[in-house]
Amino acid sequence: MEYHALKELWLCRVRQFYREPEAVFWTYVFPLIMIVGLGIAFRNRPAERIAVDVVKSDGSADAMAALSPPVADGFDVEVRRRIDCRERLRLGKTSIVVDVTDEGYVYRYDPTRPESVSARARVDDALQRAAGRTDPVAASDHLVMEPGSRYIDFLVPGLLGMNLMGGGLWGIGYVTVDMRVRKLLKRLVASPMRRSDFLLSLVGGRLIFTVPEVAVVLGAGVLLFDIMITGRVASVMAVALLGACSFSGIGLLVACRARRLETVTGLMNVIMLPMWLLSGIFFSYERFPAWLHPFIKALPLTQLNDALRAVILEGESLPSQWFALLYLTVMGTGCFCLALRWFRWN
Amino acid sequence: MLNGSSPIIKCSGLCKTYDTGRNRVEAVRGLDLEVHSGECFGLLGPNGAGKTTTVEILEGLLAPTSGSVEVLGMRWGAGGDRALRQQIGITLQETRLNDKLTVVEVVTLFRSFYRRGLDPAGVIEAVSLQEKRKARVEKLSGGQRQRLAVACALVGDPQLLFLDEPTTGLDPQSRREIWAIVRRHQARGRTTLITTHYMDEAERLCDRVAVVDHGKIIALGTPSELIARLGGGHVVEFAVNRQDLPLELGRVSDIPGIESACRQRDGFLLTVSAPHLAIPRLLERLNEWNYELNRLTTRHASLEDVFVSLTGRHIEDDGGDSASVGPGHAGHAVATE
Numbered sequence A: 001m002e003y004h005a006l007k008e009l010w011l012c013r014v015r016q017f018y019r020e021p022e023a024v025f026w027t028y029v030f031p032l033i034m035i036v037g038l039g040i041a042f043r044n045r046p047a048e049r050i051a052v053d054v055v056k057s058d059g060s061a062d063a064m065a066a067l068s069p070p071v072a073d074g075f076d077v078e079v080r081r082r083i084d085c086r087e088r089l090r091l092g093k094t095s096i097v098v099d100v101t102d103e104g105y106v107y108r109y110d111p112t113r114p115e116s117v118s119a120r121a122r123v124d125d126a127l128q129r130a131a132g133r134t135d136p137v138a139a140s141d142h143l144v145m146e147p148g149s150r151y152i153d154f155l156v157p158g159l160l161g162m163n164l165m166g167g168g169l170w171g172i173g174y175v176t177v178d179m180r181v182r183k184l185l186k187r188l189v190a191s192p193m194r195r196s197d198f199l200l201s202l203v204g205g206r207l208i209f210t211v212p213e214v215a216v217v218l219g220a221g222v223l224l225f226d227i228m229i230t231g232r233v234a235s236v237m238a239v240a241l242l243g244a245c246s247f248s249g250i251g252l253l254v255a256c257r258a259r260r261l262e263t264v265t266g267l268m269n270v271i272m273l274p275m276w277l278l279s280g281i282f283f284s285y286e287r288f289p290a291w292l293h294p295f296i297k298a299l300p301l302t303q304l305n306d307a308l309r310a311v312i313l314e315g316e317s318l319p320s321q322w323f324a325l326l327y328l329t330v331m332g333t334g335c336f337c338l339a340l341r342w343f344r345w346n
Numbered sequence B: 001m002l003n004g005s006s007p008i009i010k011c012s013g014l015c016k017t018y019d020t021g022r023n024r025v026e027a028v029r030g031l032d033l034e035v036h037s038g039e040c041f042g043l044l045g046p047n048g049a050g051k052t053t054t055v056e057i058l059e060g061l062l063a064p065t066s067g068s069v070e071v072l073g074m075r076w077g078a079g080g081d082r083a084l085r086q087q088i089g090i091t092l093q094e095t096r097l098n099d100k101l102t103v104v105e106v107v108t109l110f111r112s113f114y115r116r117g118l119d120p121a122g123v124i125e126a127v128s129l130q131e132k133r134k135a136r137v138e139k140l141s142g143g144q145r146q147r148l149a150v151a152c153a154l155v156g157d158p159q160l161l162f163l164d165e166p167t168t169g170l171d172p173q174s175r176r177e178i179w180a181i182v183r184r185h186q187a188r189g190r191t192t193l194i195t196t197h198y199m200d201e202a203e204r205l206c207d208r209v210a211v212v213d214h215g216k217i218i219a220l221g222t223p224s225e226l227i228a229r230l231g232g233g234h235v236v237e238f239a240v241n242r243q244d245l246p247l248e249l250g251r252v253s254d255i256p257g258i259e260s261a262c263r264q265r266d267g268f269l270l271t272v273s274a275p276h277l278a279i280p281r282l283l284e285r286l287n288e289w290n291y292e293l294n295r296l297t298t299r300h301a302s303l304e305d306v307f308v309s310l311t312g313r314h315i316e317d318d319g320g321d322s323a324s325v326g327p328g329h330a331g332h333a334v335a336t337e
């Protein structure tokens, strides 16, 4: 019988993973819960209704009629005493208070609250129209609700990228330090095992765990939220696998010296935090000031998320993403080589 | 017993100092050692004597502070480390193998690291774990885990086997099973280096032992040689009623048949060549000096007594006393109060 060390190491890694219920939970079940939760929280809802309070006065009944069906729609109007109106505005129960005076309408609202600012515009619009204003140019609304351009479409590839990062860093870093604490690494290097075989088996294990992970995340997106994968599924999987490899390399580097689980946990959080915030998981990094963009683009998760979105949402081909793919490859390989060099075995 | 052949392990002037910030620990201070082919060599010593440190240096896992090491004719770090590791098998003092893997998976994994080796199923049988071959490591008992560790060391069919305290904390039955494994390895003409702080273990298992204390070898030879060096094959221990013990050892040493005497925590220890002559005279003297005898035991001398006579301490002053309950020297009380 022939024995192949890399294959045995890799098999053992895979067996260990699937026999560890916690690892399976964090890799497969947790992302699913996260996607369902966030998907429900950010699903497209009918337009918000606007809460408007009108101060009780002679003209308040007219104003109320102007803001209610059949004249206007979308407002929840209440007429109250001035003191009550102000109190409700302070507590955020209403977005705007309308005071009908002899000189005209007076709007009272907090300009730092976005819903109040938009309420001011909508209310003024409705009142002016009711008073007889006519629009010089005709305008009509076209509401964006179709798959492909909703927030959930933006979110799912970001969550996939975030999971690939977490899996690579935690799945490798934690396991490695745990083996070091148990002196298992020391026992392994006391045998004639090739050190690179051992590190490669960890990365290889991650590759295997990634395939179902991608399937779970994208499957949930497609089945529950009608996400449309416009690119080729094989391309999506290729980008994901490369990302997983790259983050495994980074995970090995993070774990290469740490002697205690606490140390590696801390290091991992330090590495992941900027990527969580900046790499465009939940919102586009275009919102950050331009001078930050070069730094943000240097983060591997940014490259991975951009490539995933391009392939999933825009149907881009792999070659068009060459820069991101090359960047992830160089990053992963570089970290792997440094880890192999600096690795503490006992 | 195996003269002529060049040593399998040779180290000289071995020193190891651990530098951890403010405190420096000199764990090994000038240790010379030769282990010959086919030998079972024991490193014997109390906790903290430097056994593990020495063995790990020999295994190439630790770098010595100074001194030279040669194993199977090679030096560590000279480019042939992996070739050297192909020929040695190791158990560490403490390793927790992958909990989630089964016995057969672990042994197969270790087998895959070696170019040549034994069939995992055969090795598992040799350490009597065949019934547990499908059991996960987390479900094994301490003794079974230790045998699994030995199986991992044996599966590469090593020329040289290092076992660091393979029987510590095991029950007598499990210890005997490990001894049987080592004996079978010996029977194939292979070499073993074993550390232990069980004296009886060293006495039964080892062809030669080195007694280590404070990082130095304080005695070296076959167990019977070391015991013979005490001068007498028997040991008499006794205690008397008064704590102030003004007994001058010189005044009993002249009794014919008593070879040496030393004080212990709660009494005295004599090595005796002819107990049937010495004990009556001893009792007479004690009577003359008006001491009442609280305890008197006699037994065959063991390596434990070698250690006590060299250091004045018991090897396991801080632990259990399994060294003196082995069946080999079950003492029989001659007189008690």
Ligand SMILES: Nc1ncnc2c1ncn2[C@@H]1O[C@H](COP(=O)(O)OP(=O)(O)OP(=O)(O)O)[C@@H](O)[C@H]1O
Binding pocket: B018, B019, B020, B025, B026, B027, B045, B046, B047, B048, B049, B050, B051, B052, B053, B054, B093, B165, B197
């Ligand atoms: N990594 C380390 N750092 C600092 N001191 C150490 C280290 N390892 C061992 N020592 C010290 O070196 C001395 C020898 O330790 P060693 O482990 O070699 O003893 P030992 O004979 O194997 O003991 P035991 O029977 O308890 O296993 C001890 O005093 C120990 O405290």
Ligand SMILES: [Mg+2]
Binding pocket: B051, B052, B053, B093, B164, B165
């Ligand atoms: Mg030790």
